[in-house]
Amino acid sequence: MTTKRVAVVTGGNKGIGFAIVRALCKQFDGDVYLTARDAGRGQNAVKELEGEGLKPKFHLLDYTDRKSVDTLKEYLVQNYGGIDVFVHNAAIAFKVQDPTPFAKQATMSIATNYTCTVELGNAILPAMKANGRISIVASQGGTMSLSKCSSEVQAFFKSPDITEEQMSKKLQEFVKAAQDGSHQKEGFSNSAYGMSKLGVIVYTRLLAKAAAKLDRANVLVNCCCPGYVSTDMSSYKGTLTPDQGAITPTMLAMIPPSDSAPNGEFLYQKKILKWC
Numbered sequence: 001m002t003t004k005r006v007a008v009v010t011g012g013n014k015g016i017g018f019a020i021v022r023a024l025c026k027q028f029d030g031d032v033y034l035t036a037r038d039a040g041r042g043q044n045a046v047k048e049l050e051g052e053g054l055k056p057k058f059h060l061l062d063y064t065d066r067k068s069v070d071t072l073k074e075y076l077v078q079n080y081g082g083i084d085v086f087v088h089n090a091a092i093a094f095k096v097q098d099p100t101p102f103a104k105q106a107t108m109s110i111a112t113n114y115t116c117t118v119e120l121g122n123a124i125l126p127a128m129k130a131n132g133r134i135s136i137v138a139s140q141g142g143t144m145s146l147s148k149c150s151s152e153v154q155a156f157f158k159s160p161d162i163t164e165e166q167m168s169k170k171l172q173e174f175v176k177a178a179q180d181g182s183h184q185k186e187g188f189s190n191s192a193y194g195m196s197k198l199g200v201i202v203y204t205r206l207l208a209k210a211a212a213k214l215d216r217a218n219v220l221v222n223c224c225c226p227g228y229v230s231t232d233m234s235s236y237k238g239t240l241t242p243d244q245g246a247i248t249p250t251m252l253a254m255i256p257p258s259d260s261a262p263n264g265e266f267l268y269q270k271k272i273l274k275w276c
């Protein structure tokens with residue numbers, strides 16, 4: 001086992017994730033793993049960064065596949081004694097003009113962006129080293145969705161006492177209501193992506209609380225919105241470059257060991273956004 005520090009980025013083969021890997025290769029003192037669900041796409045991305053004189057390593061990761069998550073985690077524990085930095089960037093979004101029925105979009109968005117993110121976070125947390133940093137890429141689509149929910153649903157998500165179980169149940173209620181189109185009547189927003197990212201923002205608070213109970217000091221968990229970034233996801237309409245979008249997620253990955261804040265927060269342009 002090496003005593004080197006290690007940083008991992010999910011969905012590193014393109015877009016903001018690729019730019020986060022680039023930034024960490026320049027700023028992080030240790031090995032940086034670009035992970036991707038497709039080995040070819042991941043290795044091509046590594047080659048591209050090598051062409052810039054950087055030295056990322058590659059590991060396969062489909063974060064929606066529990067076996068894939070466990071394989072990566074075991075590898076990191078065996079070779080590095082745990083994880084120093086974990087940036088969870090990967091997600092999906094349906095395009096506005098996508099003909100997939102809303103019911104299916106809701107099912108897939110919640111399952112991929114929320115449920116699998118929760119499962120991933122819960123799986124990696126015990127492997128975080130002291131002063132470890134978890135940086136999750138969420139979206140202001142989440143807080144915008146919150147503002148479109150009924151006051152009752154808003155109060156539910158804003159509650160400081162909310163549990164993971166309660167939130168997962170509530171988001172399943174959203175999915176169920178979406179099947180017959182009654183989700184807005186039930187107080188939810190009309191954005192499947194937004195509801196999934198709202199879940200991620202609230203989960204960040206819960207994961208930060210769980211991190212505080214670890215027997216290792218100062219493991220911090222935060223999420224952020226990268227801004228409107230020119231990537232496949234935004235059909236290249238975003239106004240920021242991927243490198244600009246990578247700034248806040250990278251900052252959260254690089255919070256110095258001497259700092260114990262921010263923790264459990266949602267940031268945009270390097271600043272905490274008060275959403276609850």
Ligand SMILES: NC(=O)c1ccc[n+]([C@@H]2O[C@H](COP(=O)([O-])OP(=O)(O)OC[C@H]3O[C@@H](n4cnc5c(N)ncnc54)[C@H](OP(=O)(O)O)[C@@H]3O)[C@@H](O)[C@H]2O)c1
Pocket residue numbers: 010011012013014015016017036037038041061062063064089090091092093137138139140225226227228229230231232233234238
């Ligand atoms: N672009 C924006 O304006 C914007 C705004 C707000 C928030 N965000 C958030 O920023 C993050 C990155 O978005 P982006 O714009 O860079 O999107 P992108 O260009 O579509 O890239 C998404 C990345 O996630 C990967 N991915 C998807 N599902 C995966 C899975 N199951 N396992 C592993 N990797 C998976 C993709 O891999 P494949 O290439 O294999 O599909 C790709 O590498 C997302 O969380 C997104 O919600 C983006």
